[in-house]
Amino acid sequence: MEGTPWANYVGLLDSLRDGSAVPDGMVRSAFLLAEAGDELVGRVSIRFELNEHLAYEGGHIGYGVRPAFRRRGYATEILLESVTLARAEGVERLLLVCDNDNVASARVIERCGGALESVVIPQEGGTPFRHYWIG
Numbered sequence: 001m002e003g004t005p006w007a008n009y010v011g012l013l014d015s016l017r018d019g020s021a022v023p024d025g026m027v028r029s030a031f032l033l034a035e036a037g038d039e040l041v042g043r044v045s046i047r048f049e050l051n052e053h054l055a056y057e058g059g060h061i062g063y064g065v066r067p068a069f070r071r072r073g074y075a076t077e078i079l080l081e082s083v084t085l086a087r088a089e090g091v092e093r094l095l096l097v098c099d100n101d102n103v104a105s106a107r108v109i110e111r112c113g114g115a116l117e118s119v120v121i122p123q124e125g126g127t128p129f130r131h132y133w134i135g
Contacts, residue, residue: 027051030085034065034078041069044082048089057122057129059097060086075108083112083134093135100128109134 004012015021019028027049034042042065047054054060061082065075079096086094098105100119110116114132121128 025051025053027054032082034074036069036074039069040066041074042066042078044078046082046086046089048086048091050095055095057097057120059095059131060091061094061096070104075105076111079108079112087135093133096132096134097129098132100130106130106132 012023013031016026016028017030022028027047029045029047032044032046033040034044042063044061044063047058047060047062050058050060061079063075063078063082065078083094096109096114098109109132113134115134117131117133119128119130
C-alpha cells in the first residue's frame, strides 16, 4: 500500500469492509482506530475470514495500543469490541495470535476469553508465537 494516494487507500478499506472488491491475498476486513477524547489510542484490524497466511500467523484480530496509553485497559476494550464486531459479521470462533514473549498481549487475550491452543515455532526461524481461540 506504500505510495498509494490517501483517497485510494480509504477506498480500499471501504471495499475490504463491505467485501465489494477484495484483492488477491487479502480478506474481507475492517481497519478501525481507537480514540479517547481527541487522542488516538490505538488501532485494530478485524479479519472476517482467514486465508492460509492469517490462519498460521495473523489471526482474525490484530490490535495495537500506542505506548503512552498502555496499561490503562485500552487493549482489553479494543479486543472486546472487536470480538463483538466480528461476531456481528458472522465469525463465531476467533483466532488470535501474539508473540510468545508478549506477556501483556497474552494477558489481554486471556482476559477476553482466549484459550491457548499452541505455541508455534516459525518455519523460517524467529520468535515463537501463540495461537489462542475465543469462542
